[in-house]
Amino acid sequence: MSSRTVEADRYTNENGSQQPFYDVRRSYEENYNEGPFGAFSQISASAVSDDSSVDTPYNFLGQQLRTPFGIPAGPLLNSAFTDAAFRMGFDICVYKTVRSRAWECNPFPNVLAVHPKSANGFLEAGSTESEEGVLADDHYERPISISNSFGVPSRDPDIWQPDMQKAIAHAGTGQLLIGSFQGSRLSGMDTKAYIQDHVDTAALLLETGAKVIEMNTSCPNEGKNKLLCDDPILVGQICEAVKNNIGDVPLIVKLAFIPDNRALNRLIEATVAHRVVQGLATINTISAKLVDAQGNQALPGEGRERSGVCGNAIRPSGLDMVTRLNDIRSQQHLDFSIVGVGGVLDARDFAQYRQAGADVVMSATGAMWDPNLAKSVSRSLRE
DSSP, rough: HHHHHHHHHHHHHSSSSOOSSSSSSOOOOHHHOOOOGGGGTSOOOSSOOOTTTTTTEEEEEEEEEEEEOEOOSSOOOOOOHHOOOOOOOOOEEEEEEESSOOOOOOOOOOOOOOEETTTTTTOOOOHHHHHHHHEEEEEOOOOOOOEOOOOOOOOHHHHHHHHHHHHHOOTTTTEEEEEEEEOOTTTOOOOOHHHHHHHHHHHHHHHEEEEEEEOOOOOBBTTTOBBBGOHHHHHHHHHHHHHHTTSSEEEEEEOOOOOOOOHHHHHHHTTTTTTTTOOEEEEEOOEEEEETTTSSSSSSSSOOOOOEEEEEEGHHHHHHHHHHHHHHHTTTTTTOOOESSEEEEEEEEHHHHHHTOEEEEEEEHHHHHHHHHHHHHHHHOOO
């Protein structure tokens, strides 16, 4: 029996079930309409406390929190998911990224188990393996790494706005619902219209009562293998236009892995240094070519040869980004918050991110497979 299988068996025994709260064996629509699953579907609706005497020792962008830990944009599809996450002790929940219009999901499957060849299961951005092919299949084993190939789907604002309002209202004392959004580039759309779409979507978010909003620059393709965050000038222009519209509401920008400090500094100069951005969240995924056991494209469909990889495989890159951001923040005497994301599977990973300089830490893949992760983190903070 392989060491990965032994570890998978141990994980199953400890947690009773490996069914993640987002069921990767069901379609996005099935998850949206029927989820969450596993332990998230069983938690009592009365578990969140509205008691004002609850200890909230952590401050994040003006909001007092029980713990500096939560779930980033992605697996929390609607208020049913965020409600369950709050009740399970994830004190910061980011409502899945929304758009100014309805947007279809990529074809099923969207999630596959990813198995980098390195002994520790890590994957380096731009490595030979990520360019030539990483094995992806349906064998989900611990430590978990997965593909993330959804295409940032969204309901129409007529649906997501009232649902986000509900999600915000259901946060307990010391808990925070963050609204995530991105612009939608349509065929024939010029830069001015693209910027305006961001502004319009942020305005829709503001109408829900969101106290903090996050702009996703780490998924939307601006061309082959090019992300919005690869263009710091455009990101700065968009952020300035959005900030002029949302006023004092804090704005977070979500980033992919940026290996070059010169590029990272240019992005910081265009956003944080101009005080139009109050927080940076990183990282989302690492792009890789995914193949099956025969070396064929693992995810079906045109344009899906590559996918974002998340989970255990990206933790070193996530920690590296947080460390460099923290160094820049200190050296340049800048005032912004850092959200550490990427491969947080247990309380030790959470502690590593905090030590690297993250003000708050979030887990998507780890939380999906371990519904008690927030309780483990909370317990570690008390010890």
